[in-house]
Amino acid sequence: MDGLLRPGEVRLGKRQLGQMHVLGQIGQRFVACVLVTEGGSMLVMLDQHAADERIRLEALQRAAAPDADPDALKSKACRTPKNFLAHMIFEFSSTSELAALPAAAAVFPVLVGAALADNAAVAALASGAGQVAPKAVWQQLAAGAGLFDRAAALLDTGMDAVVAVADSAAAAIAAIEAIAAVPASRRGVRIPASVAAAEPALLERLAAAVSLLVLDGPPPASLHVALTAAAATTRVAITNSDAAAPEGCTTVVPAARIALGGGAAKDAPGAVDLAAAVAARLRSDRPDGLFSTIVADEHGVALGLCFSSAESIRASLASLEGVYHSRTRGLWHKGLTSGATQKLRRIDWDCDADALRFTVVQRPPGFCHLNTRTCFGADVGFTRLYSTLIERSAAAPSGSYTKRLFEDPALLSAKIREEADELCTASEPEEIAWEAADLIYFALTKCVASGVSLADVERHLDLRSKKISRRPGNAKPQFVSKDSPAPASAPASAPAPARAPAEIEPFTMRVHSKKTASTADLAALLKRPIIKTDEIMARVKPIVESVRARGNAALVEFTSKFDGVTIDAESIVERAPFDPRKMELDPNVKAAIDLAYDNVFKFHDAQLDREPLVVETMPGVVCSRVVRPIERVGLYIPGGTAVLPSSTLMLGVPAKVAGCTEIVLATPPRKDGTIAPEIMYVAAKIGATAVLKAGGAQAVAAMAYGTETVPKVDKICGPGNQYVTAAKMICQSDSSALLSIDMPAGPSELLVVADAAADIRYAVSDLLSQAEHGVDSQVVLVAVGFAQSDLDALQAELKRQASVLPRADIVKVSLSKSYVLVVDSMDEAIAFSNEYAPEHLILNVDNARSYVPRIVSAGSVFLGPFSPESCGDYASGTNHTLPTYGYARMYSGVNTHTFLKHITTQELTKEGLDRIGDCVTTLAEVEALEAHRNAVAIRLADIRRR
Numbered sequence: 028m029d030g031l032l033r034p035g036e037v038r039l040g041k042r043q044l045g046q047m048h049v050l051g052q053i054g055q056r057f058v059a060c061v062l063v064t065e066g067g068s069m070l071v072m073l074d075q076h077a078a079d080e081r082i083r084l085e086a087l088q089r090a091a092a093p094d095a096d097p098d099a100l101k102s103k104a105c106r107t108p109k110n111f112l113a114h115m116i117f118e119f120s121s122t123s124e125l126a127a128l129p130a131a132a133a134v135f136p137v138l139v140g141a142a143l144a145d146n147a148a149v150a151a152l153a154s155g156a157g158q159v160a161p162k163a164v165w166q167q168l169a170a171g172a173g174l175f176d177r178a179a180a181l182l183d184t185g186m187d188a189v190v191a192v193a194d195s196a197a198a199a200i201a202a203i204e205a206i207a208a209v210p211a212s213r214r215g216v217r218i219p220a221s222v223a224a225a226e227p228a229l230l231e232r233l234a235a236a237v238s239l240l241v242l243d244g245p246p247p248a249s250l251h252v253a254l255t256a257a258a259a260t261t262r263v264a265i266t267n268s269d270a271a272a273p274e275g276c277t278t279v280v281p282a283a284r285i286a287l288g289g290g291a292a293k294d295a296p297g298a299v300d301l302a303a304a305v306a307a308r309l310r311s312d313r314p315d316g317l318f319s320t321i322v323a324d325e326h327g328v329a330l331g332l333c334f335s336s337a338e339s340i341r342a343s344l345a346s347l348e349g350v351y352h353s354r355t356r357g358l359w360h361k362g363l364t365s366g367a368t369q370k371l372r373r374i375d376w377d378c379d380a381d382a383l384r385f386t387v388v389q390r391p392p393g394f395c396h397l398n399t400r401t402c403f404g405a406d407v408g409f410t411r412l413y414s415t416l417i418e419r420s421a422a423a424p425s426g427s428y429t430k431r432l433f434e435d436p437a438l439l440s441a442k443i444r445e446e447a448d449e450l451c452t453a454s455e456p457e458e459i460a461w462e463a464a465d466l467i468y469f470a471l472t473k474c475v476a477s478g479v480s481l482a483d484v485e486r487h488l489d490l491r492s493k494k495i496s497r498r499p500g501n502a503k504p505q506f507v508s509k510d511s512p513a514p515a516s517a518p519a520s521a522p523a524p525a526r527a528p529a530e531i532e533p534f535t536m537r538v539h540s541k542k543t544a545s546t547a548d549l550a551a552l553l554k555r556p557i558i559k560t561d562e563i564m565a566r567v568k569p570i571v572e573s574v575r576a577r578g579n580a581a582l583v584e585f586t587s588k589f590d591g592v593t594i595d596a597e598s599i600v601e602r603a604p605f606d607p608r609k610m611e612l613d614p615n616v617k618a619a620i621d622l623a624y625d626n627v628f629k630f631h632d633a634q635l636d637r638e639p640l641v642v643e644t645m646p647g648v649v650c651s652r653v654v655r656p657i658e659r660v661g662l663y664i665p666g667g668t669a670v671l672p673s674s675t676l677m678l679g680v681p682a683k684v685a686g687c688t689e690i691v692l693a694t695p696p697r698k699d700g701t702i703a704p705e706i707m708y709v710a711a712k713i714g715a716t717a718v719l720k721a722g723g724a725q726a727v728a729a730m731a732y733g734t735e736t737v738p739k740v741d742k743i744c745g746p747g748n749q750y751v752t753a754a755k756m757i758c759q760s761d762s763s764a765l766l767s768i769d770m771p772a773g774p775s776e777l778l779v780v781a782d783a784a785a786d787i788r789y790a791v792s793d794l795l796s797q798a799e800h801g802v803d804s805q806v807v808l809v810a811v812g813f814a815q816s817d818l819d820a821l822q823a824e825l826k827r828q829a830s831v832l833p834r835a836d837i838v839k840v841s842l843s844k845s846y847v848l849v850v851d852s853m854d855e856a857i858a859f860s861n862e863y864a865p866e867h868l869i870l871n872v873d874n875a876r877s878y879v880p881r882i883v884s885a886g887s888v889f890l891g892p893f894s895p896e897s898c899g900d901y902a903s904g905t906n907h908t909l910p911t912y913g914y915a916r917m918y919s920g921v922n923t924h925t926f927l928k929h930i931t932t933q934e935l936t937k938e939g940l941d942r943i944g945d946c947v948t949t950l951a952e953v954e955a956l957e958a959h960r961n962a963v964a965i966r967l968a969d970i971r972r973r
């Protein structure tokens with residue numbers, strides 16, 4: 028004895044519990060005591076390492092009587108030290124013990140099934156097909172030939188781990204070697220204690236190789252030190268031992284010793300009272316001694332909160348149904364009168380053992396007394412979809428699409444294929460989530476139509492995580508041929524740049540050669556990644572419509588939904604003058620913005636036609652053109668993945684130069700609902716009149732139609748993602764919005780023409796500067812006269828620079844959609860670039876300027892090795908809002924004229940009209956427009972009469 032526990036009077040608070048007699052220490056940890064009270068006596072085992080005396084006394088009180096009434100005590104034995112279950116392994120060895128299995132499996136952390144032949148039940152439990160789902164299931168298998176195959180087969184059925192049974196040291200070592208490919212965390216070995224005693228060094232070797240070492244039979248005292256050491260590295264368990272296990276070792280409890288329910292069985296010598304074991308492990312902070320119990324369904328969703336007592340736990344384990352302790356009614360067998368009973372699957376403790384979780388299968392109508400499935404309101408996500416599908420399969424409202432799918436398997440199959448295909452081509456995170464949700468809806472509809480439950484699907488998912496045999500995972504040929512482009516090693520074969528290549532080494536670009544490419548190959552290379560316009564339009568239309576109809580309320584809702592930011596309607600717009608505290612900047616940043624502003628201003632100011640154009644087309648006929656600003660403009664500044672003060676400058680400066688009077692700036696808010704100070708600073712500098720803290724389609728719609736606080740504008744300019752672009756196009760085509768836009772915009776892109784003399788580090792850095800914009804960005808290198816060694820150097824440099832970028836994840840995807848085209852001459856390079864019509868074109872070649880006259884289509888061109896595109900993006904003076912996706916064939920980038928309109932005037936003298944009049948009347952006659960003719964003729968008659 029170490030003197031921690033002493034005989035004597037036991038009091039809890041002021042109450043006398045009884046006299047405690049210490050019988051002796053069992054193992055290193057537990058002390059056996061007899062507690063004698065007025066009502067009788069009982070045997071208890073106390074964990075003497077429990078933190079303090081109060082905890083030991085509370086454990087004693089609980090052990091003494093669940094209702095804590097010492098007077099009610101009858102003489103009884105309790106063999107349930109506090110952490111009993113945590114230390115025990117339950118062993119099932121024959122089918123005759125099946126009765127105890129489900130209850131034991133519901134509470135024991137580790138379950139070991141003995142012989143392969145009669146363990147079908149254990150395998151069924153492991154795969155989740157049984158009544159309960161135990162936490163960890165181990166199967167034992169006799170050592171011998173084919174051990175790995177048998178182990179793998181068992182692990183594939185869902186078993187957590189396997190234990191090889193060997194009767195000699197040599198067989199144990201051979202067994203471990205035979206299953207060496209099974210992860211150490213999932214293998215164990217079982218040997219007779221006598222074998223271990225003969226070769227103590229064996230223990231150390233085995234303990235290092237497995238996660239469970241089972242010793243059959245009581246180990247001799249001489250082995251205790253070696254076992255304690257082995258237990259420090261792996262779980263060591265001892266079977267057939269009534270004596271306490273050595274320190275750190277656990278005890279295997281055979282199924283035959285489990286006592287369920289009440290009655291005499293639990294008091295039999297050596298019996299393990301399962302309910303008492305559960306209760307002994309728990310601690311209650313409540314005055315009534317009950318344990319808070321979360322009741323969850325098989326998906327882990329909380330149905331409600333109950334309370335348990337040792338008595339209710341016993342009743343639950345005996346019936347394998349949900350039985351609790353009601354604070355008003357006492358023992359409460361849930362659903363016994365309503366029929367809404369629960370099948371018990373598992374009981375778990377929380378981390379500090381003061382609360383329980385019962386995992387149950389709830390029968391309808393549900394857990395709550397209000398006849399709903401849970402006490403916490405409606406389900407969400409998967410369980411919500413599943414419940415809805417189950418309801419629809421029972422009774423669907425007329426016109427229900429889901430019902431149509433249930434009734435038309437061919438339609439359902441077609442939709443599953445369609446959605447799978449759309450998911451494959453999706454690239455933006457939101458788009459992928461959207462498509463995945465579609466696919467899951469149709470897949471789960473198929474499950475429900477076929478009687479497969481969500482739990483069945485989850486069981487398969489869990490099973491998969493436990494499989495150790497792996498299939499190669501190759502796709503079936505019909506799917507490969509449809510979607511995958513040729514591998515990188517075959518540059519001459521048909522490329523499919525519109526789709527993401529299935530296999531390309533990360534941070535490399537596919538290489539094509541003009542020499543070997545067919546016309547069709549080259550045509551495919553000119554195409555950009557496909558944007559699914561119809562689908563995006565279908566998603567965006569309701570957003571636009573909603574903002575148009577409901578104004579700020581809708582704006583607030585969509586901002587919360589898509590940006591995860593809650594802003595109230597009153598503060599969603601900031602009007603100028605802006606609060607200087609919202610634009611406080613680091614002086615270096617401020618200086619950089621000021622310099623960029625000055626350059627951009629100079630270049631755009633020079634574009635303004637200050638004098639009207641006046642032309643006398645013939646004597647007495649004077650035509651002129653005057654320029655006017657578009658009064659109210661909206662500037663969209665993207666903000667999904669980056670804060671872009673540069674785009675604010677590029678849109679704001681020309682609007683200011685043009686003289687627009689209402690400049691509304693819209694950009695997605697940051698997570699705290701504010702706008703970055705850099706953007707607010709530029710907003711003030713360019714004279715913005717309002718800043719709308721919203722992004723996406725909703726911001727575009729708000730500016731197009733106006734809301735309670737967002738001013739309506741006449742033109743919306745600026746880049747953005749596909750939702751922004753779709754909203755701009757939808758609003759522009761609605762005549763009631765009376766709106767124009769700058770251009771349809773797509774993801775950023777760059778084409779670099781480099782010759783073999785170019786510094787490959789520069790070319791790569793330029794390509795990456797655009798590839799980092801977004802996963803849809805496309806960069807192209809037209810390599811003039813590159814040899815294989817130049818291409819190898821290029822790929823190596825790409826990997827070197829790209830892999831360390833903070834946005835490497837984005838770059839990896841965009842590079843996979845990009846490519847290198849090897850051409851022989853500058854003529855071929857220029858011809859290809861003109862066809863491609865890139866947003867940005869870098870000519871990193873000798874004598875770059877000489878090629879400018881031959882450039883027909885490009886948004887902006889960068890000449891020579893020292894003109895990186897980044898300079899145009901930020902500060903040199905040209906605009907960076909440029910036509911993408913090939914629109915450079917017919918659109919210019921944003922410039923001062925984007926914010927201007929022209930008005931023409933004309934003035935004719937009498938002589939002038941006399942000169943031109945016959946021409947006009949003749950043409951009006953040709954068009955048979957008599958009123959036109961007459962407006963001139965009536966004046967000509969007067970002039971000529973006089």
Ligand SMILES: NC(=O)c1ccc[n+]([C@@H]2O[C@H](COP(=O)([O-])OP(=O)(O)OC[C@H]3O[C@@H](n4cnc5c(N)ncnc54)[C@H](O)[C@@H]3O)[C@@H](O)[C@H]2O)c1
Pocket residue numbers: 457458461566585589590664665666667668669671674695721722723724746747748749750751772773774775800801803804907908909
């Ligand atoms: N040409 C240029 O000058 C230039 C400059 C910078 C950026 N860009 C391009 O602009 C784009 C910026 O895109 P971004 O996403 O980073 O910012 P963004 O501001 O264009 O879009 C973000 C908004 O999209 C909306 N949104 C997100 N998911 C949605 C969904 N599922 N349904 C409806 N709306 C949704 C949200 O409201 C969010 O505020 C990129 O393609 C980039 O290449 C171009």
Ligand SMILES: N[C@H](CO)Cc1c[nH]c[nH+]1
Pocket residue numbers: 671673674775776866900907908909
């Ligand atoms: N390169 C983009 C135009 O395609 C503009 C930009 C903003 N910030 C950096 N670059």
